[in-house]
Amino acid sequence: MKRKKYDILIIGGGAAGLSAAIAAGREWKNGSITIGIIDRMPKTGKKLLATGNGRCNLSNADLSPDRYHGSCKSLLKKTETFSVPGFFDSLGVVCEDDGYGRIYPRCRSAASVLDALRLECRKLGVEEICGSEAKEIKRHRSDGSVPMFALSADDLYIMSHQLILAGGGRSQPSLGSNGSMLDICGSLGIKTAPFFPALVPLKTEPALVKPLKGQRADANVMFCADGSCIASERGEVQFTDGLLSGICVFDLSYLYEEYRNSKCELRLDLLPDMDRNETESLLKRIREIRRDTSPDDFLSGIFTRPLGIYILKRLNHKLPETTGKITDTDLSGIVSVIKSLSFPVIGNAGYERSQVTGGGIIADEFDDGFAIKRIEGLYACGEMLDIFGDCGGYNLDFAFSSGALAGRSAALKAARWL
Ligand SMILES: Cc1cc2nc3c(=O)[nH]c(=O)nc-3n(C[C@H](O)[C@H](O)[C@H](O)COP(=O)(O)OP(=O)(O)OC[C@H]3O[C@@H](n4cnc5c(N)ncnc54)[C@H](O)[C@@H]3O)c2cc1C
Secondary structure, eight states: OEEEEEEEEEEOOSHHHHHHHHHHHHHTTTOOSOEEEEESSSSTTHHHHHGGGGTOOOEESOOOGGGEESGGGGGHHHHTTSOHHHHHHHTTOOEEEOSSSEEEETTOOHHHHHHHHHHHHHHTTOEEEESOOEEEEEEEEEETTEEEEEEEETTEEEEEEEEEEOOOOSSOGGGSOOSHHHHHHHHTTOOEEEEEEESOOEEOOHHHHGGGTTOEEEEEEEEEETTEEEEEEEEEEEEETTEEESHHHHHHTHHHHHTTTSOEEEEEESOTTSOHHHHHHHHHHHHHHTTTSOGGGTTTTTSOHHHHHHHHHTTOSOOOSSGGGOOHHHHHHHHHHHHOEEEEOOEEOOTTTOSEEEEEEOGGGBOTTSBBTTSTTEEEOGGGBSOEEOTTTHHHHHHHHHHHHHHHHHHHHHHHHO
16 A cells, blocks of 8 residues: 655645645745645546536626525635636636626636646646545644544555545546545545535426427426416527426425425526517418418427427417418417416426535535635545536636645645645
């Protein structure tokens, strides 16, 4: 078994871990403390490469706490003191707003972002150990008052004065984060809120969505529980095998966890820029224009043809053979379907398809510097915490900024022991 020893060891080389390593290393540019980073994957940053469809939406111009969920929202007042675009600027990565507040690297390349992080780690002398999974952490106090942790990872035994936990959640384990670090937290007695897949497609009755497979529609989407609207988001809904997806559905998906014992449904307003009266007038006008056509063509100038046909089917009522003969009563029914097309929510697509994991280490466990209060020398950052944000760069911003603050805290603490 190989043995190693560091002043600071970071477990997890994702967004949070790499940023923690850089922040710690920058506090000690003279290299007088040793910093290691261990990752179970063959290389660090695998998930980062997949973010923003390979373009890496790394922050947002509006980091309002309203866009985050979970007990660790209380830590946002700390992370908002750290500028993620400023951090990347210091690495030579130019960032820009895409016009909707989403901040990307100008080159739109997640690979360039990862390269910049790795280059800086190398420059600061951070040692990378890849392909080793942390299995067990034990606390020792062999050097008097200085804490010491022992980590077992496959064929490695690593001692470190301080540990930064940056192992991510349970989402998309093929990209690295398999939840093993959250399990280790449990074994250290660190309290966590229950985990669940967030930013995830929602499941509906397969037969109900089958005719729409492959279709997309702009809609205002309402998440309803027992008939009451809980929240809504505007955006493009995508219909796939038994699933509704798209950013607006992702952003509402956490509500299924909260209301899973209620009757949940998604209601789609397919003409969100028109009220009911305007929709009815529009349909009456088109009924005139297309009076001699089959009802199958009635709505094809407003929606894709399959969606138009589907809307009429959901009326559950046989229509006359020509559009012109559709009665005002049926037309009013069609308006109701368009303004409130309902799909029951019967589950979500699970961790394999979720972008982030809800739940994690609760806020009460932390001090301001992302240190675990009850265990001296231990820190945690990124998706391991009980917080996640909406789509739009919020999750990476939190991972980079909490990582940097944890890294800086650990480095400043190390100063006391030198
Ligand atoms: C497909 C996809 C696209 C996304 N796009 C965006 C986006 O554009 N913008 C945005 O803000 N967010 C996005 N997210 C979410 C964002 O990627 C995550 O919230 C963020 O990466 C979390 O960073 P992290 O460092 O905490 O965890 P991770 O990035 O998950 O890193 C954790 C690391 O720890 C390692 N690890 C885990 N357990 C162990 C162990 N026991 N021993 C050793 N190593 C371990 C893993 O291999 C991994 O490398 C996306 C997520 C996905 C899945």
